Amino acid sequence: MKLPIIALILIGLCSCKKEKYVDEMSNDNYYTYQEFGTEKSIQEERLRKKSAVKFKTNTTDVDKYINNYYKIAQSEQKNYGIPASIKLAQGIIESGSGKSGLTIRNNNHFGIKPGNHWKGDKNMYKTQEWDNIKKKFITINSNFRSYKSAWWSYRDHSHFLMINRYKPCKDCNNDYKCWAIQLEKCGYATDPNYSEKLIYIIEKYELYKLDNV
Numbered sequence: 001m002k003l004p005i006i007a008l009i010l011i012g013l014c015s016c017k018k019e020k021y022v023d024e025m026s027n028d029n030y031y032t033y034q035e036f037g038t039e040k041s042i043q044e045e046r047l048r049k050k051s052a053v054k055f056k057t058n059t060t061d062v063d064k065y066i067n068n069y070y071k072i073a074q075s076e077q078k079n080y081g082i083p084a085s086i087k088l089a090q091g092i093i094e095s096g097s098g099k100s101g102l103t104i105r106n107n108n109h110f111g112i113k114p115g116n117h118w119k120g121d122k123n124m125y126k127t128q129e130w131d132n133i134k135k136k137f138i139t140i141n142s143n144f145r146s147y148k149s150a151w152w153s154y155r156d157h158s159h160f161l162m163i164n165r166y167k168p169c170k171d172c173n174n175d176y177k178c179w180a181i182q183l184e185k186c187g188y189a190t191d192p193n194y195s196e197k198l199i200y201i202i203e204k205y206e207l208y209k210l211d212n213v
Contacts, residue, residue, distance in 0.1 A: 061097035062205060068098070069109075072154045074213045080158040081170065085207035086179045087157065089198045090188075106146035110157040111189075114143050121146035129190045137191075174211055176202050 066088060073084035073091075094111040095103035102108045106123055114122045122143045129137065147153045161169060166186050172178035180198035188194065202208055 057092065057201065057204070058097060061099060062092055062201075065092055065095075065097045066205060066207070069150065069154070070210055072151060074210060076154055076158045077211065077213055080162065081173075082158060082161055083174055083176050083179055083208075084210040084213065085176045085202045086183075086198065087154065088207050088210070089176075089180075089201040090157070090183075091154075092201055093194075093197055102144055106144065107150050107153050108144050108147060109150060109153040110160075112145050112153075112156065112160055114145055118145055176208055176211065 069091060070084065070088060073087040076082060076087060077084045091098075091109045094100075095109045098104075098109070102111070102123075106121075111127075114120075123146050124141055124143050126139050127142050127144075129139075129142075131137070145156065147156065160166075166183070166188075168186060169179050169182040172182055177199055180195040180202075183189075183198070184191075184195040191197070
């Protein structure tokens with residue numbers, strides 16, 4: 001039985017609308033590891049993307065940081081499989097592009113805390129942590145690892161991401177977006193927008209080009 005012309009037009013409009021959502025997401029570089037095609041998922045991703053845009057960086061400081069440490073990041077990628085782009089983006093965020101007191105005084109570029117098995121030096125600093133109950137960042141005192149040099153910080157960060165907690169990250173291979181999302185899911189930082197900030201930095205400074213080692 002043939003369908004009425006009006007019914008055919010309505011079917012066509014519905015299918016076109018769904019394709020339009022998918023195209024909008026790809027053209028605007030929205031990302032998700034969920035199934036595309038629903039208006040709800042698209043709106044959620046737009047809100048996530050918008051939150052990252054609010055994150056500001058000092059381009060001069062970031063450029064200096066990249067120039068100083070990209071070779072170490074690439075070397076660690078060869079040895080441990082962590083994309084250089086991810087390592088640099090985390091370093092930029094966690095160290096304030098190398099300007100934080102923790103980085104200047106203790107060579108800690110990745111905000112790694114001592115944990116129960118750390119045998120090295122440590123120092124206490126004020127830090128911003130996300131409070132899920134208050135829904136805002138609060139200032140607390142925390143201990144952090146101390147290193148002899150930046151190289152040791154980069155190497156310890158590689159070892160840190162090899163523990164079982166971060167296995168989903170290793171399954172991402174060289175996909176920096178997947179790494180960013182999994183680092184947040186695995187609880188590397190309390191910042192609810194951590195993955196968006198990582199991706200924002202990687203794409204703004206084209207750090208993904210450094211992954212081809």
